[in-house]
Amino acid sequence: MTKDAPEHDYDDSQLFVQPPKHTAAGVPGVVHGLRDVLDQAGARRGWQTLRVLNQHDGFDCPGCAWPEPDKPHLAEFCENGAKAVAEEATTRRVGPEFFTTHPISELATKTDYWLGQQGRLSTPMFRDTDSDHYRPISWDEAFGVIADELAGTDSPDQAAFYTSGRTSNEAAFLYQLFARKLGTNNLPDCSNMCHESSGAALSETIGIGKGSVSLTDITDHAELIVVVGQNPGTNHPRMLTALEEAKRRGARIVAINPLPETGLRAFKNPQKVRGVVGKGTPLADLFLQIRLGGDQAFFQAVNRILVESDERTGDVLDHRFIAEHTSGFEAAAAGWRALDANDVVAATGLSSRQISAFVDEVISAKSVIVCWAMGLTQHKNSVPTIREIVNFLLLRGNIGRPGAGACPVRGHSNVQGDRTMGIWEKMPDAFLDALGAEFGFEPPREHGHDTVNTIRAMIDGRIRVFMALGGNFAAATPDSERTANALRSVPLTVHVSTKLNRSHVVPGRRSLILPCLGRTERDVQTGREQFVTVEDSMSMVHASRGKLPPASGELRSEVAIVSGLARRVLGNDDPTPWEEFTADYSKIRERISRVVPGFENFEQRVAAPGGFVLPHPPRDERRFNTADARARFTVNDLDVMVLPPGRLILQTIRSHDQFNTTIYGLDDRYRGIHNGRRVVFVNHDDLEELGIADGTPVDLVSEWGDGERRAPAFRVVSFPTARGCAAAYYPETNALVPLDHTADISNTPASKSVIVRLEPT
Numbered sequence: 222m223t224k225d226a227p228e229h230d231y232d233d234s235q236l237f238v239q240p241p242k243h244t245a246a247g248v249p250g251v252v253h254g255l256r257d258v259l260d261q262a263g264a265r266r267g268w269q270t271l272r273v274l275n276q277h278d279g280f281d282c283p284g285c286a287w288p289e290p291d292k293p294h295l296a297e298f299c300e301n302g303a304k305a306v307a308e309e310a311t312t313r314r315v316g317p318e319f320f321t322t323h324p325i326s327e328l329a330t331k332t333d334y335w336l337g338q339q340g341r342l343s344t345p346m347f348r349d350t351d352s353d354h355y356r357p358i359s360w361d362e363a364f365g366v367i368a369d370e371l372a373g374t375d376s377p378d379q380a381a382f383y384t385s386g387r388t389s390n391e392a393a394f395l396y397q398l399f400a401r402k403l404g405t406n407n408l409p410d411c412s413n414m415c416h417e418s419s420g421a422a423l424s425e426t427i428g429i430g431k432g433s434v435s436l437t438d439i440t441d442h443a444e445l446i447v448v449v450g451q452n453p454g455t456n457h458p459r460m461l462t463a464l465e466e467a468k469r470r471g472a473r474i475v476a477i478n479p480l481p482e483t484g485l486r487a488f489k490n491p492q493k494v495r496g497v498v499g500k501g502t503p504l505a506d507l508f509l510q511i512r513l514g515g516d517q518a519f520f521q522a523v524n525r526i527l528v529e530s531d532e533r534t535g536d537v538l539d540h541r542f543i544a545e546h547t548s549g550f551e552a553a554a555a556g557w558r559a560l561d562a563n564d565v566v567a568a569t570g571l572s573s574r575q576i577s578a579f580v581d582e583v584i585s586a587k588s589v590i591v592c593w594a595m596g597l598t599q600h601k602n603s604v605p606t607i608r609e610i611v612n613f614l615l616l617r618g619n620i621g622r623p624g625a626g627a628c629p630v631r632g633h634s635n636v637q638g639d640r641t642m643g644i645w646e647k648m649p650d651a652f653l654d655a656l657g658a659e660f661g662f663e664p665p666r667e668h669g670h671d672t673v674n675t676i677r678a679m680i681d682g683r684i685r686v687f688m689a690l691g692g693n694f695a696a697a698t699p700d701s702e703r704t705a706n707a708l709r710s711v712p713l714t715v716h717v718s719t720k721l722n723r724s725h726v727v728p729g730r731r732s733l734i735l736p737c738l739g740r741t742e743r744d745v746q747t748g749r750e751q752f753v754t755v756e757d758s759m760s761m762v763h764a765s766r767g768k769l770p771p772a773s774g775e776l777r778s779e780v781a782i783v784s785g786l787a788r789r790v791l792g793n794d795d796p797t798p799w800e801e802f803t804a805d806y807s808k809i810r811e812r813i814s815r816v817v818p819g820f821e822n823f824e825q826r827v828a829a830p831g832g833f834v835l836p837h838p839p840r841d842e843r844r845f846n847t848a849d850a851r852a853r854f855t856v857n858d859l860d861v862m863v864l865p866p867g868r869l870i871l872q873t874i875r876s877h878d879q880f881n882t883t884i885y886g887l888d889d890r891y892r893g894i895h896n897g898r899r900v901v902f903v904n905h906d907d908l909e910e911l912g913i914a915d916g917t918p919v920d921l922v923s924e925w926g927d928g929e930r931r932a933p934a935f936r937v938v939s940f941p942t943a944r945g946c947a948a949a950y951y952p953e954t955n956a957l958v959p960l961d962h963t964a965d966i967s968n969t970p971a972s973k974s975v976i977v978r979l980e981p982t
C-alpha cells in the first residue's frame with residue numbers, strides 16, 4: 222500500500238483552524254505516526270523499520286537528539302520519529318526520468334512539501350553550466366567535476382564544506398579531515414543556526430560547550446525541571462516520557478514560553494496502557510508566558526531575588542560551592558542589584574508575583590535542571606541569556622551533582638557528534654595539533670566561515686565551490702531570496718542528499734546532486750556490513766546499524782562519497798588510506814580514538830549495549846576548564862528590545878508535521894491548524910489594537926536598515942501567545958530574516974525575534 226506522490230502542489234484554500242489541543246500524544250499520536258510509515262514504506266518494510274528503531278542492535282532515530290533510555294521500550298519511537306523514518310523509507314523515487322520531465326525553473330516554483338514528497342533520490346545528477354535540466358552522471362565523472370573546479374581555485378578558502386547534523390561521526394571525521402588537508406577551515410554547519418549560542422555561553426562559563434546532565438538526572442533525581450524556549454511535545458516527544466517519569470516521583474516542572482505549548486501542559490504516554498486509556502499526566506506545575514527575548518531579564522531578576530533573599534537568611538546560595546569553584550560572583554551580584562524593575566517588566570511581560578512564584582519553586586528544590594532549545598538560542602541576546610542561566614545554576618551549586626545542571630536539548634540526531642568530530646570553522650588548536658600529528662600534515666589555523674559568513678562570502682564572489690554533506694542550505698538559512706541568489710552565483714554547488722529539496726532547485730551555475738544511503742539502510746562495503754556511530758544530547762556515543770535494503774543500487778554511503786572524493790581531489794600520493802576507511806569503518810574509529818579525547822578504545826566500548834558516555838569535567842568532577850579553572854559568573858548588560866508602534870515581534874517555529882525544512886504534512890495538530898502552513902499566530906488583544914480580524918489574509922513585512930522583506934499570503938490566527946509576540950512557520954518565513962540580524966558573539970540568525978508588520982491584502 223503506497224501512496225503516489227502528489228502531482229499538484231497544495232494551496233492554502235483548504236486551510237482550517239480549530240482550537241489548540243490540551244493533551245499531547247496518546248493514541249492519536251501513534252496512529253498518525255504509523256499511518257505515515259505504512260503509507261509511504263508499505264506495511265512490511267514499514268514495520269520492519271519501526272521494530273529496530275532506537276533498539277541496541279538497530280539504527281538511531283534520524284529524528285531528534287534526545288537520548289535512549291538504558292533499556293529501550295520495544296517501541297522506543299515517537300510519532301515524529303516514525304514520520305522521520307517514513308520520509309526515508311518511502312518507496313517513491315526521484316530518478317533521471319523525473320529530471321527529464323521537470324526543468325529546474327519549474328521545480329523552483331514548488332513548495333518544500335511537494336519537493337520532499339517526490340521520494341528518494343536514486344542517481345547522481347549533474348546540471349551543466351546554466352542548463353535548465355539535471356542529467357545523470359557517473360560517480361567517477363561527478364568527482365572529476367569537483368576536482369577540476371577545486372583545482373581552478375586561487376586558494377582553498379574559496380571552497381566551503383557545510384554539514385547537517387544527521388551525518389555520522391565516521392563521515393564527519395573524514396569530511397573535516399578532507400577539508401583541512403585541502404587547506405581550509407571553511408566548515409559551516411547547521412549548528413551555526415542552532416545551538417551555537419549554547420556552545421559559546423557554556424564554553425566560556427563552564428569550560429565545555431555541552432550539556433551537563435544525563436537522562437537519569439531528569440528521570441530519577443531532579444526536584445525541579447525548568448523547560449524554557451523549547452517545544453518538546455513536537456520536537457523531542459520522547460522527552461515527555463522522561464518528564465512524566467520525573468513527575469510521577471514528585472519532581473516539579475516549570476514551562477517558560479510565549480506559547481502555551483500542548484506537550485508541556487498534559488501528556489498521554491503512548492507506550493503505557495495508562496496513557497492510552499487515562500486522561501494523561503499534567504506536566505507543567507507553573508507556566509510563565511514570557512515575551513520573546515525576555516529570558517535574560519527574567520533570569521537576572523530571579524538571580525537578584527536569590528541574592529537578596531540570601532542576604533536576609535544566609536541559606537539560599539551555595540556559599541561553599543561559590544567560594545571553592547567559581548569566580549566573578551561579586552561583580553555579577555552588583556550587576557543584578559543595578560537591574561531596573563521597569564526593564565524587567567518591559568522585557569518579560571511578567572509580574573513580580575509570577576517571578577516570585579518561580580523563585581519559590583527554585584528555593585524549595587534541592588536540585589534544578591534547566592532545559593532549553595531554539596527559543597533561547599536564536600535571539601540577538603542569546604549568549605547573554607544562556608550565561609545568565611549558568612549564573613542561575615551556579616548560585617545554588619546546581620551543577621556537577623545528581624539531578625542538577627544545564628541541558629541544552631540538541632536538534633539533529635548527531636549534531637553534537639559532528640562537532641566532537643571537528644566540524645567547526647574554529648576548532649581549537651589542541652584538536653588541530655592532534656589531527657595534524659595523526660595524519661602527518663599541518664592543518665590550516667586561520668578560522669573559517671560559519672554559515673552566515675559563508676553566505677556573505679558567496680555574495681562577494683569569494684566562494685567557487687560549495688559542498689553540503691546533507692541538509693538543505695537554501696531553505697534553512699536566513700534571507701531566502703538573497704541567499705538563493707548567492708547560491709545561484711556560485712560556480713559549483715554539490716549536495717550529498719537523500720531527498721530532493723530547495724537547495725537542488727536553486728543550484729550554482731554547475732551543480733551536482735549525489736544521492737546517499739540514509740540511517741535506516743544497510744551499509745555493506747566490500748562484502749561486510751558496516752555500522753556508524755552517533756552522539757546524543759547527553760554525550761552518549763552509540764552504534765547505529767541500518768536494516769533496510771538501500772533505496773537504489775547507485776547510492777553510496779557518506780563515508781564512501783567523502784573518501785572517494787578526497788582520493789580524487791588529493792591524488793594518489795596522498796598517504797591517507799581513504800580506500801581502507803571505506804572498506805572498514807573500524808579503521809576510521811581507530812583514528813578517531815587517537816585524535817579525539819574521550820574516544821580511547823572506541824571500537825570496544827561502542828560495542829556495549831547503549832554505548833558509552835564521553836567525559837564532561839563539570840558533570841563528572843566539578844572541574845572547569847576555563848581561563849581561571851573556575852566556573853565563571855558573568856555580568857551581562859540588558860538591552861530591552863523596543864517595538865515600534867503597530868509592529869509585532871515574530872518568531873519562526875516548527876509545526877508538528879515537519880522536520881526542519883522537510884515538511885511531512887500540512888497539519889499542526891496541537892495548535893489546531895489543518896491543511897495549510899501560511900498562518901501567523903497573533904494575540905487577540907494585539908489584533909484588536911491593530912484593527913485586524915481573525916482570519917484576515919495578510920502579507921508579513923519585516924523592516925531592516927537595508928529595506929523591507931515580504932512574505933506574502935498568510936492568514937491571521939487569533940492565538941493565546943504572549944502580547945506583542947507573533948509566530949509563524951519556518952522555512953516559509955526565512956524570507957523575512959535579514960542576513961545581518963544575528964545573535965551577538967555566536968552569529969546565529971536571530972530568527973526568533975524579527976520585527977514585522979501585518980499588511981492586510
Ligand SMILES: Nc1nc2c(c(=O)[nH]1)N[C@H]1C(S)=C(S)[C@@H](COP(=O)(O)OP(=O)(O)OC[C@H]3O[C@@H](n4cnc5c(=O)[nH]c(N)nc54)[C@H](O)[C@@H]3O)O[C@H]1N2
Pocket residue numbers: 284285286301415449450451452453455456457477478479480482511512513514515516594595596597600631632633872873874875876877879880881882973
Ligand atoms: N519533529 C521534529 N523534531 C525536531 C525538529 C523538527 O523540525 N521536527 N527539529 C530538530 C532541531 S534541528 C531542533 S534545533 C529542535 C528544535 O526544537 P525547539 O526549539 O523546540 O523548536 P522550535 O519550533 O523552534 O520551538 C521553539 C520554542 O521556543 C519558544 N520560544 C521562542 N522564543 C522564545 C523566547 O524568547 N523565550 C522563551 N522562553 N521561549 C521562546 C517557542 O514558543 C517554541 O515553543 O528540534 C529537533 N527535533
Ligand SMILES: Nc1nc2c(c(=O)[nH]1)N[C@H]1C(S)=C(S)[C@@H](COP(=O)(O)OP(=O)(O)OC[C@H]3O[C@@H](n4cnc5c(=O)[nH]c(N)nc54)[C@H](O)[C@@H]3O)O[C@H]1N2
Pocket residue numbers: 384385386387388411412414415416595599632633690691692693694696697698699717718719720721722737738739740779873874875880881882883951952954955958972
Ligand atoms: N527561520 C528559521 N530558520 C531556521 C531555524 C528556525 O528555527 N527558524 N532552525 C535552524 C536549525 S535549529 C537548524 S538545525 C537548521 C537545519 O538546517 P539543515 O540541517 O540544513 O536542514 P534539514 O531540513 O534538516 O535538511 C534536510 C535535508 O537533509 C537531507 N538528508 C536527510 N537525511 C540525510 C542523511 O542521512 N544524509 C544526507 N547526506 N542527507 C540527508 C535531505 O535531502 C533533506 O532534504 O535550520 C535552521 N534554520
Ligand SMILES: [Mo]
Pocket residue numbers: 411414415416631632633
Ligand atoms: Mo537545530
